[in-house]
Amino acid sequence: MNAYRSIIITSSALLLLMLATFVGCSKKQEVGGVGDAPAKVYVAPGTYDEFYAFMSGGFSGQVSVYGLPSGRLFRVIPVFGQDPEKAYGYSEETKPLLNTTHGFIPWDDAHHPQLSVTDGQTDGRWLFINGNNTPRIARIDLTTFETVETIEIPNSGGNHGSPYLTPNTEYVVASTRFSVPIPQKDVPISSYKENFKGTISYIKVDSATGRMNLAFQILVPGINYDLSRAGKGPSYGWSFFSSYNSEQANTQLEVNASQNDKDFIAAVNWKLAEELVAQGKGEQWPASYYHNYMDAADVGKSEVMSGVRVLNAKEHPGLVYYLPTPKSPHGCDVDPSGEYIVAGGKLAALIPVHSFSKLQRAIANKDFDGEYDGIPILKYESVIAGEVKEPGLGPLHTEFDGLGYGYTSMFLSSEIVKWKIGTWEVVDRIPTYYSIGHLMIPGGDTKQPYGKYVVALNKITKDRYLPTGPELTQSAQLIDITGDKMKLLLDFPTIGEPHYAQACPATLIKDKSKRWYPIEENHNPYAIKAEGDARVERDGKTVHVYMSTIRTHFAPDNIEGVKVGDKVYFHVTNLEQDWDVPHGFSVMGSTNSELLILPGQTRTILWEPKQAGVIPFYCTDFCSALHQEMQGWIRVSS
Amino acid sequence: MLSFTYFFPLWEITLEAPQYPEGLGLEIWINQMQGQHPGDLNKINNLNHYIGMKTIKPESIPELKIMPWVMRGVMLLGLLVAATGRRSWLTFWLLIFIAVAAAGLVDFYLWGYDYGHNLDTEHAIIKVPGMSYQPPVIGAKKLLNFRAISLPGIGGWIAIGSFTIGLLVWLWEMRRQRKPATNAA
Ligand SMILES: [Cu+2]
Numbered sequence: 001m002n003a004y005r006s007i008i009i010t011s012s013a014l015l016l017l018m019l020a021t022f023v024g025c026s027k028k029q030e031v032g033g034v035g036d037a038p039a040k041v042y043v044a045p046g047t048y049d050e051f052y053a054f055m056s057g058g059f060s061g062q063v064s065v066y067g068l069p070s071g072r073l074f075r076v077i078p079v080f081g082q083d084p085e086k087a088y089g090y091s092e093e094t095k096p097l098l099n100t101t102h103g104f105i106p107w108d109d110a111h112h113p114q115l116s117v118t119d120g121q122t123d124g125r126w127l128f129i130n131g132n133n134t135p136r137i138a139r140i141d142l143t144t145f146e147t148v149e150t151i152e153i154p155n156s157g158g159n160h161g162s163p164y165l166t167p168n169t170e171y172v173v174a175s176t177r178f179s180v181p182i183p184q185k186d187v188p189i190s191s192y193k194e195n196f197k198g199t200i201s202y203i204k205v206d207s208a209t210g211r212m213n214l215a216f217q218i219l220v221p222g223i224n225y226d227l228s229r230a231g232k233g234p235s236y237g238w239s240f241f242s243s244y245n246s247e248q249a250n251t252q253l254e255v256n257a258s259q260n261d262k263d264f265i266a267a268v269n270w271k272l273a274e275e276l277v278a279q280g281k282g283e284q285w286p287a288s289y290y291h292n293y294m295d296a297a298d299v300g301k302s303e304v305m306s307g308v309r310v311l312n313a314k315e316h317p318g319l320v321y322y323l324p325t326p327k328s329p330h331g332c333d334v335d336p337s338g339e340y341i342v343a344g345g346k347l348a349a350l351i352p353v354h355s356f357s358k359l360q361r362a363i364a365n366k367d368f369d370g371e372y373d374g375i376p377i378l379k380y381e382s383v384i385a386g387e388v389k390e391p392g393l394g395p396l397h398t399e400f401d402g403l404g405y406g407y408t409s410m411f412l413s414s415e416i417v418k419w420k421i422g423t424w425e426v427v428d429r430i431p432t433y434y435s436i437g438h439l440m441i442p443g444g445d446t447k448q449p450y451g452k453y454v455v456a457l458n459k460i461t462k463d464r465y466l467p468t469g470p471e472l473t474q475s476a477q478l479i480d481i482t483g484d485k486m487k488l489l490l491d492f493p494t495i496g497e498p499h500y501a502q503a504c505p506a507t508l509i510k511d512k513s514k515r516w517y518p519i520e521e522n523h524n525p526y527a528i529k530a531e532g533d534a535r536v537e538r539d540g541k542t543v544h545v546y547m548s549t550i551r552t553h554f555a556p557d558n559i560e561g562v563k564v565g566d567k568v569y570f571h572v573t574n575l576e577q578d579w580d581v582p583h584g585f586s587v588m589g590s591t592n593s594e595l596l597i598l599p600g601q602t603r604t605i606l607w608e609p610k611q612a613g614v615i616p617f618y619c620t621d622f623c624s625a626l627h628q629e630m631q632g633w634i635r636v637s638s
Numbered sequence: 639m640l641s642f643t644y645f646f647p648l649w650e651i652t653l654e655a656p657q658y659p660e661g662l663g664l665e666i667w668i669n670q671m672q673g674q675h676p677g678d679l680n681k682i683n684n685l686n687h688y689i690g691m692k693t694i695k696p697e698s699i700p701e702l703k704i705m706p707w708v709m710r711g712v713m714l715l716g717l718l719v720a721a722t723g724r725r726s727w728l729t730f731w732l733l734i735f736i737a738v739a740a741a742g743l744v745d746f747y748l749w750g751y752d753y754g755h756n757l758d759t760e761h762a763i764i765k766v767p768g769m770s771y772q773p774p775v776i777g778a779k780k781l782l783n784f785r786a787i788s789l790p791g792i793g794g795w796i797a798i799g800s801f802t803i804g805l806l807v808w809l810w811e812m813r814r815q816r817k818p819a820t821n822a823a
């Protein structure tokens with residue numbers, strides 16, 4: 001045991017040393033903006049970028065939208081975090097989206113944006129993203145770039161391998177990162193092996209509305225499930241999940257979860273699971289979780305759901321198999337043809353590639369190498385298609401260009417390595433600055449990648465930008481992959497951690513973008529359709545102000561009769577029916593945020609006056625020449 | 639042919655300003671007034687209230703109720719004229735057509751005049767010496783930050799086309815009648 005430990009510590013030190021050396025010398029190799037790079041990323045004023053890129057905000061809990069190739073930031077979409085700029089999570093309409101069984105949680109750790117797909121190709125309808133910390137999945141509507149739905153995942157201890165989609169967005173998946181007692185109970189942590197379990201959840205997506213609904217869960221051995229991809233083409237009907245800590249260690253995982261030479265990729269036959277559920281197999285387990293969504297009136301609703309159908313993997317032969325995969329696999333990616341499943345091992349010195357057809361043959365021949373907690377382990381030699389040898393250090397994630405090449409990010413050696421599918425030989429490599437995690441090729445996980453660029457999503461930037469104290473920006477790097485040699489074109493800073501990103505051609509989204517909400521379709525119960533309907537109504541200690549905004553006044557703009565201790569709800573309807581003309585609303589001493597009301601929308605903010613006086617309110621979104629005059633007063637009596 | 643005027647706008651007023659790259663304008667149809675794009679009328683009214691101009695409410699413009707009847711009259715008459723095939727009747731029809739068109743344009747001018755001059759003085763916030771907010775009857779004019787361009791729409795061109803055909807027939811008839819006369823001489 002001690003010998004093992006010293007080997008690991010020595011080799012880690014060696015890796016760090018190599019990393020330091022690499023960073024030290026690579027700086028001299030590259031001078032930014034060389035050759036024709038500026039022309040390749042220049043998007044002239046008034047013209048558009050070719051791609052929308054959706055980047056996760058990591059620990060900011062949000063999604064940011066960039067244009068490629070320019071790297072210009074267009075918008076930050078609040079998802080799991082409150083955003084005072086847009087009143088998301090502050091307005092009464094949007095607060096319900098952040099409800100969970102643990103209460104109102106205005107933060108999460110958002111990692112993997114996933115664009116909806118039809119026939120394995122991006123369709124530009126929705127964007128899904130996971131909340132790692134308090135297991136959740138959110139859906140963003142790409143006609144409005146607004147979060148419209150969140151669903152909590154029960155029986156989960158951290159939602160990392162999520163929300164990877166099946167090829168027609170039939171399901172989004174959610175796999176447990178941390179195994180925990182399921183159902184939860186008070187047990188010693190050292191009883192991990194007996195008591196801890198994992199789940200893999202399949203959430204059905206309504207193909208017309210996008211509405212999510214937890215269809216079933218699969219109970220799996222208690223290890224860490226990391227990343228996932230769905231099969232496609234020949235492997236349609238299967239999903240693959242990388243996993244680690246097959247040691248089932250419960251302390252000092254850094255060392256104790258790195259002992260086994262091989263961990264697993266779990267292959268899950270979700271088509272079979274679907275059939276089993278249809279046959280009434282599995283058990284209905286008690287569970288409580290929130291499902292929040294914007295309803296037809298554009299008002300957030302929270303429903304507490306109960307119960308979930310659970311299939312225990314070991315009771316249903318053929319449902320789950322383990323593919324042995326070298327040392328702590330992290331990434332798990334499927335190539336455009338659907339035949340190859342590529343693993344990335346944080347500590348591995350090669351990239352193992354599994355073959356789906358070999359997997360099928362091995363299952364038919366029962367080429368098993370024993371079982372793990374009731375799940376059959378397939379023989380490594382029987383399922384492996386090839387290994388990319390000496391790719392660099394710390395291979396993590398792979399995306400594809402659609403031309404027969406894989407591109408793998410190398411965390412420890414800070415580089416991207418390009419290799420050929422089939423021959424498994426490395427054909428090119430390029431340094432990244434620094435510590436790349438995920439990488440992204442537009443459509444790089446689909447049946448037909450758009451190629452063109454690979455974006456490196458880097459964890460640290462060190463000396464790449466002007467310093468901003470101890471905390472520096474994280475960054476993305478745009479690399480041209482159209483030629484034989486990869487070429488760095490552009491660096492740009494990102495919001496939070498650019499954990500993963502997805503991109504699609506702008507044409508898939510641009511023309512469907514909503515310009516305003518038709519006022520006649522505004523069914524918010526507190527909406528007013530014309531200025532003449534503006535009014536103030538008292539109901540006990542609650543005051544409802546039905547307010548309208550239009551360039552450049554509020555109605556009413558003089559409000560009297562409010563008392564200290566009242567709850568005042570400002571229901572503000574923006575009567576404008578014009579593109580890009582929102583109005584804002586804020587009142588002095590407000591303890592939450594402003595409102596941002598899009599044209600035709602109604603948004604409500606709660607204000608609780610604490611002292612008597614006459615308090616001003618005003619429009620916060622510069623709307624016209626008389627924006628400064630857009631103001632009013634509310635009189636508060638004791 | 640004139641019946642096509644029901645399916646296309648007679649007149650169009652387009653407003654150009656840097657803030658409206660997507661276009662903004664009004665279409666005057668025989669029996670209605672509407673935006674060139676969905677929401678345009680609402681946008682124009684919102685902008686207008688801001689400088690004290692009246693709200694355009696298509697349902698309260700009497701001309702839009704009268705015009706279809708007038709046009710139907712002109713059409714019926716036109717058919718009658720065609721049936722009789724008499725030149726004097728055609729002359730009469732053309733004169734009526736001119737009168738109707740003139741009345742229409744005068745009315746349009748008066749409407750524009752009232753619309754552009756008869757401001758709610760309490761709201762006429764931006765005043766530029768010598769400038770009224772009256773849109774042009776035909777042609778282009780600068781109105782504050784907008785360039786207003788007023789031109790016949792497809793329906794208008796059809797009406798002009800109908801009139802031109804009528805006129806050509808009239809001219810041709812005149813020549814034909816004159817010819818036998820010269821022959822006889
Ligand atoms: Cu305003």
